[in-house]
Amino acid sequence: MASHSDVKGIDAPKTDPPSERRGSLVVDTALAGEEDAAVLAKMGYKQELRRNFSMLEVFGIAFAIMGLLPSIASTLAYSIPAGPVGLVWGWFLASLFIFIVGLAMSDLASSMPTSGGLYYWTHYYASPKWRNPLSFLVGYSNTLGLVGGLCSIDYGFSLMFLSVIVIARDGNWTPSNGTIYGVFLATVASHGLIAATAASIMGRMQTVFVVMNFVLIFATVIALPIGAKHRLNSASYIFTHVENHTTWPSGWTFMLSWLSPIWTIGGFDSAVHISEEATNATKAAPLGILFSIGSCWLFGWICTIVIAATMVKDLDSLTGSAFGQPMAQIYYDSLGKHGALGFMALLMIVQYLMGISILVAASRQAWAFSRDGALPFSGFFRHISKKFGYIPVRTTLGCAVLAAVLGLLCLIAPAAAAALFSLAVAGNNLAWGIPILCRVVWGRQKFSPGPIYTGRFSIPIACTAVTFLVFGILLGMFPVGGPNPTAETMNYTCVINSAVWGAALLYYYIDARKWFKGPQITIDLSQLTEEQQEALKQEGVKVEGGGLAVVGGRKEMIADL
Structure with a gap:
């Protein structure tokens, strides 16, 4: 550069x-x-766009999206079946590889900080033959992956909100799928309203969100061991005990536990999408990526250790809890009804704040893609509202509407709703991996480092990152419970993501190839x-x-x- x-x-x-x-x-x-x-x-x-975000606030939006403890709570069903080893070491090892992905992305973000970073980098580094279709695919996969992340966050919030009611009624009430979707829809609507109207304070709000996250983390880390002091599990149990509550082999059940950190530490590309609203973006974007991943790696590991130390050894009672949330049962077992209500309420609030942050990131990606004419009705969606603070209000509301439509999966079955989690994982993994791969395969001579750069380790780091991301996509498509799934236990990610990727490529080769030529001036x-x-x-x-x-x-x- x-x-x-x-x-x-x-x-x-x-x-x-x-x-x-x-x-x-x-x-x-x-x-x-x-x-x-x-x-x-x-x-x-x-x-x-107006550059309202400081370097700390760029970190804040990425960390707020990850919403560490609420995300761990939402995905315990992936890690608990492997026992404490899956919960603790699955987190540590997967986070290590995610940090490597962050290093590879930081090289690109420091070199070229733009809201449409992933598809922009793909077009810049790919060969002339492949740059347009790959850029088109990455743009759609990233956009839908972020909207899928909003769906999964707000769906998780809905379950937490309703679990508080279930706890208050001592487990004597079960919400219907329609009730879950109703709460989900109200949540998405409120997020759309806040994200569209609070532009002037959105950066400062991220700092508040980060503080709320750490308050919840420290309160949990302190309160759970105190509440469970008479039945704390041993260090041997926490770090070496293996269980298998699936019909997969134990080794593969351990690998499936990686889905929890893979989904949780999945919003770091938001630092890229907000880069055109960040001051000193060549440093703010890459450092936001690295510090958000690193913080989740460390504090998430501490949280998983505390959970493993305080949870009951009957793991089936956690995954099959009447409260609908393993974390709710863990709080209840250690702190009683009132303690569980208090912590689940705080957990629920932090989860709600996550949805605001990821909608902001998704809207900026969608706006950048519209700016380059790639989304339907791009002329309408690329509009910037000066009245609401130089932000893309139309794409913000458009992403919220799309999330409401995708959330209709909640009405079908829990298995279909669970696909929202994996849609975010597989969609974003593809979008992260392709530009890194293009840089390695075609773009080594074109790459010009920014102020944050991994030097001679850059290419090995990029190759490791791509390998892990491909593995993450495949991992996200396996049925969690075991082989030979039923319609209720099937993982529909392979269907949903194949439809997204196939439709994007079909759209490109049938029509978009005639007019989509990549980023526009x-x-x-x-x-x-x-x-x-x-x-x-x-x-x-x-x-x-x-x-x-x-x-x-x-x-x-x-x-x-």
């Missing part, structure tokens, strides 16, 4: 508010500083100096005179700033 000096020019006269001219590049100081706008301009985009090239145009060329963008650009072989008229 060209240096920042390539896109900077002479100082502007001070009589030009609210915009200042820096050479020939117009910088709207109400939206961004000169350096961040220049980095974005090198990728062909003008600054349209939105800056006005007539305002750029020769040095700035040369910087664009170094990014793989061909520049012609007369305000025209060629991206992937297609002429695009350049929109005026």
Whole structure:
């Protein structure tokens, strides 16, 4: 990537508010500083979103999406069947590999921080033959994966909310699928309203969300051992005891326990999607990725150890709890009815906050994809609302509506609803893996490091990351309970994700190949100096005179700033 000096020019006269001219590049100081706008301009985009997020707040949105303890609670059904070893060591080992994925993504995020990062990187690094279909596939997989993440978070919240009612009624009530969906729908609607109207404070809200997460973590880590002090499990039980409550071999049951951390630590790409709203994005985005994963790795491991130390040894009583949530039963066994109610209420609140953060990330990815003309009705969805704080309100509400539609799976059966979890895992794993693979296979010479870079270890790290992501996709498609599943225990991820990926590719080859040529130019090239145009060329963008650009072989008229 060209240096920042390539896109900077002479100082502007001070009589030009609210915009200042820096050479020939117009910088709207109400939206961004000169350096961040220049980095974005090198990728062909003008600054349209307001940079409200500090480096800490970028970390905050990724960590808030992960919602560590609520996510562990929502996915205990994957890890408990393997016993304490699956719960504790499954978390540690899977988190290690997820951190490696984060390192590989950080190299790319520091080099090219843009909201559409994953599909943008794919198009930039892939060969000319494959860049358009792969970029199209990644964009759709990432968009639907993030919306699937919103579905699974809000579905998990619905179960937690209703579990509080079940606890209050001493287990003498069972919510219907319709009741679950009703709570889910109200949750999605409220998230859409908040995400669309609270742009000015959204960054600061992430800090509050992080504090809430740590309050819950520390309270749980302290309270559970105190409540279960007369029956704490031994260190040998916690770290070495293996069980198998599936019909798979014990080794594969242990591998399936990895699904808990894989799903939990799954929102780190949100730091990429929010990068056009972050100050000092070349550092904020990669560090947000690494610190959010690292924090979840460490504190999640501590939480799993405490859970293994305080849970009853009858694991079937946890997975088959009348409360509908293994974590609710663990709180109940250690702290009694009132303690369980208090902690599940706090858990529920943090889970709710996760949904706000992931909707923000999903909407920015959908907006970036619309900006490049790839989504249906892109002209409608790429609109930026100045009234609500320079954010894509239409894509925010559109993602909420799509989540409400996908959530109809809740009405079918628990197995169908569980596919929402795996939709997020498989969809995002594919979207993360393809740009990293393209960089290794085709883009080694084109890659130019940013300020955060793993150096000579970059390629081995990328290869390890891709291998793990492929494994994660396959893992997410296995029936959790064992082979020969029934209709009720079947994992429908293979059906849902194959439909998503197949439909995206079919759409591309039938129609989109005629008009989708990858990321489009939105800056006005007539305002750029020769040095700035040369910087664009170094990014793989061909520049012609007369305000025209060629991206992937297609002429695009350049929109005026």
